[in-house]
Amino acid sequence: MADLLSTVAQELERxxxxxxxxxxxxxxxxxxxxLDSALVAELQHLDAALQHIAALRDFTEQLSVQCDDSALxxxxxxxxxxTLADLRARLGGADDDGGSADDxxxxx
Numbered sequence: 204m205a206d207l208l209s210t211v212a213q214e215l216e217r218x219x220x221x222x223x224x225x226x227x228x229x230x231x232x233x234x235x236x237x238l239d240s241a242l243v244a245e246l247q248h249l250d251a252a253l254q255h256i257a258a259l260r261d262f263t264e265q266l267s268v269q270c271d272d273s274a275l276x277x278x279x280x281x282x283x284x285x286t287l288a289d290l291r292a293r294l295g296g297a298d299d300d301g302g303s304a305d306d307x308x309x310x311x
Contacts (some may be wrong), residue, residue, distance in 0.1 A: 204274035208267035210294055215260035222253045 226249050233243045278294070285291040 204276050205267045205270040205272050206296070207276065207278055207294070208263050208270055210296075212260050212264035212267060214290065214293065215256050215263060219253055219256045219260065222249065222256065226250065226253065 226246060229246060229249075230243075232238075233246075282291050282295050285294060
């Protein structure tokens, strides 16, 4: 259970980092395009979402630290609900190849 929670926390961090990249890109586009400041202010919603993800990451990581290492859970039914193969593999315990956060994106 501890390893699974730690892996979920790592995935939340992966999503947060991708969100930060999107936020930076949108800000750069906004500056170059002289977009309306009210529209740019909407980026606060993205920032709030990224903070929410960071809080969930921290919560999940702390749970993994507190979790009894001998606690076992059958994650297979939950993994069956994950449609992204690379994410399902990582959550299932496959080794991460150390690639960047955007390697292997599946386009739906």
